[in-house]
Amino acid sequence: MSGVDAMNTIDQEELRDAARRLLTDKVDRRAPWGEGEADGRALVRDMVELGWHLLTAPEELGGLGQSFTALAPIYEEMGRALAPATLADTMAALDVISLDDSVAGAALRDRLIEGSAHIVVAECGSLGPRIDTTFPLLEGGLAATHLLLLPTAAEESCGIVDLGREGVTATPVETWDRSRSFAELALHDAPCERLQVTGGVAIPLVRAHKDLAMAWDSLGAARRSLDETVTYMGTRQQFGRPIGSFQALKHRAADHKVTLELARALAVHASQAYALRDGAWSDLAAQARLLATDAFHAITEDSVQMHGGIGFTWEFDCHLFLKRALMSDILNGAPELVRDRISSSVIARALRRE
Amino acid sequence: MSGVDAMNTIDQEELRDAARRLLTDKVDRRAPWGEGEADGRALVRDMVELGWHLLTAPEELGGLGQSFTALAPIYEEMGRALAPATLADTMAALDVISLDDSVAGAALRDRLIEGSAHIVVAECGSLGPRIDTTFPLLEGGLAATHLLLLPTAAEESCGIVDLGREGVTATPVETWDRSRSFAELALHDAPCERLQVTGGVAIPLVRAHKDLAMAWDSLGAARRSLDETVTYMGTRQQFGRPIGSFQALKHRAADHKVTLELARALAVHASQAYALRDGAWSDLAAQARLLATDAFHAITEDSVQMHGGIGFTWEFDCHLFLKRALMSDILNGAPELVRDRISSSVIARALRRE
């Protein structure tokens, strides 16, 4: 079921087609599982060339002024392709920097618009003018040009670190999920410029944007995984019939489909709410992420089982999805912690009978 | 799979046969779901006549000196028959009173041996010589002649209240599970005699005995429920074939069977451990209860679904099992609370690599 997007002037399905064409062309999902590695830098450049980074930038700054819902199909297609690059940090940063009037913010904004800055976001306690710390695992840390630091001390201003300066080391980090690239970022006495936006404003925005991006990525990949599994089961013969005709497997697949569509419906709704900053947008984004990563996890875990022996091999692709799912589960906070974070507000809304 | 019982002189299978004969004869499981009610007093008298209450009483007191494992098949058969009576409180009390040397204990012990006393057990905070309190829901409270009070203040002595005396009112309480009878016991200035056994000794024994009794009751009923469901599915025709030939239903039934046998294996093991007061007998009894009531719950919940429309009717018996299961789940403490009670000791044992 596809939703309606009354908020944007650019057609969602055209964006999806463009994204799918680019990703089909540029992403070899097997590459990092062979000799290659998941360094998304080239892909990020391609995406910038297509102007995706301008989609949600305000028109007065030269952007396209679309709402978040224009990004949803792109994130979904990136998941579907198991794209090794992340766009979410840059786009989430743009949502924050659009609110900023500082000199540092203006400079970064210009570079973001021209496509020469790529952001990686990190939360931290408190900020000084110079930063001495190590972030052990940041997705897209190798491709990023700037680090946006969000202080959890709510009233404190956000900070920007230019990763091209001296005192910054980015080291690739290997994980089981080779479809993504991670880096350890070590900052030694690195200068940090202040924005006017505070962590109290920035953190919910960035979290919600990243939660939604993760939801769509997971939905795209989960759907692909389920489709490929169903296709395989239609061809694999055992006992003289395709295994996809066995009812026990069919019923499991049907349940996965229901879980997936349910998660997708919430992602559509939560994306619209975020675009309008409407109602409980912050909770909804987290809830959409939870349902989507849960569905992704369940589908890919069963996918290996439904493939049987071949699913257990490195050669066959279904483990690529499983490993991405297991990482997506915990990447921006373990699911229990996300539940704990929003439970008070969800319960309060229930009591208000909303 | 049946276990081996090297601890007893009386053959377990003979006891089971005797129990099944009596229960088949005396229990009409439908009765309380029509005009009747689940008053197990007559059945308790029949069980005493067969001498079941003597099975685990010490030989020097005129008992048969069997270990707990002699009771297991009886509890299991009672569950299988959905027997409206409970034997566990009386038998658990006997395990406690066997350790007691007080005058009150001796008098009660004699009455237990002659079969004229039936116990209901309750935990309470602290005890005075006279009791003024109300226990809102006690299983078998109508059939009981004595209340054994176990003070949770560990060093305090247990107490006995003669329920035949003045100041005691037992009122039947209706619940959704009509296969059991419950009463509210109100004590007004009721005299309480002290035993020499303390709550600290008695509570773990009584809890373990009752947990195991509940485990066996649940296993007996769960197995019957699964058997009857499988039989029904073998006869009910839809789309020109028995619904029991549909693989999705077969696989669900197979999973239930595995869960049931796993629970049963632990119940056998935990019963032997309790009989010998060996190893982690107290935890094991609780664990056996958890697996058994979980299996009972899962099987009966799905049983209604697997029956389809007919399973949703009052006329057909499968809801009898479901309602007993939902009560068994929480009867002597909700399953989460049981888990919380034993988790520290289970974790400590894991760390000792036992």
Place this chain on the structure above:
Amino acid sequence: MREDRKVTDLRVELRAWLAENVPKDWRTQQAGDNIEGFLASQREWLSRLVKGGYATPHWAPEWPGGGRSLAEQVAIFEEIARADAPRMSLFFVSLYHAAMTLMECGTPEQRARHLPAILKGEIWCQGFSEPNAGSDLASLRTRAERKGDRYIVSGQKIWSTLGQFADQCLLLVRTDNSGPKQVGITFLLMDMKSKGVQARPIKQITGDEEFAEIFLDEVEIPVENRVGEENEGWKVAQVTLSSERGLTLVELTERLALSLWRLVEAATANGHEIDRLDVEVRRRVVDIASRIEALRAMIATLMANRMAGREAVGDASIIKLAYARLSRDFTALGLRLRGMAAQRDTRYVLGAGYETGNWMFDFMNSYQYNIAGGSNEIQRNIVSERVLMMPREKLA
């Protein structure tokens, strides 16, 4: 956008009307042991809805209250749910299944006879399922033989919602055995007071009697009561079955969403303060809340697609499965949280949906949605074969 404005105006007007008209004491009147109170309360509510013009938004425009768009119908069901008004249990088959069948397939005489009567409270039931034709409805065996201008009907029907109170019945019978099972079925309108008809309520595991069995012993039905042609009743039955267009799910989902507070209430009933609830309970409430929001969004999309003529095969099955599972998990969690108190609470309310607040009742009742109207198992077959296009099993 004009359509949107119309819906908004309707909502405003309806909210005001509901604030005036929803009987405050309906839950007391519809208590489980008070059938007379239930019948009276439902009749009163129907007459108010008819008078207000909110009972028949789906009827043709020439009828009072009729000619509303699907969007307006959705709004009416949502607002009624949000106002916690009674469900239309006793008259739902009349207003939807019977009326839509007659409007689409009935003769002018049939329409003239029954539609005005329905507005005045004629109660209809459905005589489709049989003891051996549940999921496999088309295998029904109730026989009708034509003798002159009458059909003589014998057989047994089951699962007729509130059939024991019905005046009229939408009846499927077999008039031909020679072809495939879908062919040879005929659709009749039967007066429940006919000789040879006996309706007996079925007691459910909840203790409620929401369904009936109907025994038919040589019942005479005039040929003029036939809808559509002889042996072509299966097509008419499809019209009947699709008449409510998902509005029930709209309503049930809103009721579920708006009773989420009951879960929290159940969890705090033992004197716990909300911020002291154990972390597992809090996480589970978050999960249920998330699934409810998702289901609401999914149904909104389904209805929007339906309005736009874009509905895909199997969408309804996906939603039915999602609601069925959620209603079970929702009530199971409430049951668990309410603990022993739920075991002792044996009162219930008729016609209040799956969220009466009596958790054991609601839990048991949730089977209804998991079994009736195509069980979960049937829906999974549909989703796997018609949505995922997995191979069909060769049936014997």
Place this chain on the structure above:
Amino acid sequence: MREDRKVTDLRVELRAWLAENVPKDWRTQQAGDNIEGFLASQREWLSRLVKGGYATPHWAPEWPGGGRSLAEQVAIFEEIARADAPRMSLFFVSLYHAAMTLMECGTPEQRARHLPAILKGEIWCQGFSEPNAGSDLASLRTRAERKGDRYIVSGQKIWSTLGQFADQCLLLVRTDNSGPKQVGITFLLMDMKSKGVQARPIKQITGDEEFAEIFLDEVEIPVENRVGEENEGWKVAQVTLSSERGLTLVELTERLALSLWRLVEAATANGHEIDRLDVEVRRRVVDIASRIEALRAMIATLMANRMAGREAVGDASIIKLAYARLSRDFTALGLRLRGMAAQRDTRYVLGAGYETGNWMFDFMNSYQYNIAGGSNEIQRNIVSERVLMMPREKLA
């Protein structure tokens, strides 16, 4: 009771021996990137076990270390697991599948040629499964044609445990296509160095290479290497498949039970104190611990029944399903508790079972037991049809 005493004595003696003989550094030696270390460590461990008399308890009494009762064999597997000694991965097929097949069905010449070699470290693999004959093993298609005193064999085998290191292979081939699929299978012993044999390791999702594919291109196998009669190899294969008699499960379950501390370690690795673990985690650990105890008890009963000749049809399937599900849930919980640290831990240990303490590796590896040796789906068919006696599906 004399039997009990014998087992107790064996345990005491074996514990002492293990304390002396288990190589302390085997986990380092068997690290995933060190194949040479793995092979050397396994050879060394075999030779110690053979010398100690603990490698062949199941062999006939005339063999050194042989003639032990099943109870003693169980004790040996349990003690080895409890001592956290290496698993016999590289030699398990040789010592069990190959040796038992030769002892029960081989010729005196075959036994004389291979049994002493096995004790000295001859490595065997199994050539049963094929790409299109997995769950449905009997549909295998690797062809053998007899030419004089040789069979000429072509085809492809898969899932041969450590087949890339094997000297010899237990091979199932098709010699007749005309009858039912179980008929027409022949059992051969194949030298892996024969011309036309190519073994290629299969990389698993864990990164480990525990299995091989074997390609056979007109391989010549002498007729004297046949076990049993031509076309009657299916019966011999059943002997092979039942040769380990549940001992693997005894060992794996003990290893699982004794690594429960790893779960707690995973949960406390982020600096949590044990008594501060969140209540949901604690409850889950209790559940896993309970199921482990239950599985241990279930296996003890199975082995006791096996010893007493009282095993029922399907008992083994029930246990396999129980272990498979538990190994998945155990490792999934560990993975969850270990969080991001598990994602970064990409080292692993060969031949350490399913509990290496690398949770991602162990989680992935747990599929092996859920799929191989009759997948969960096949076991559920067996349990429903042969234990619960539910109707068989009519297969096309």
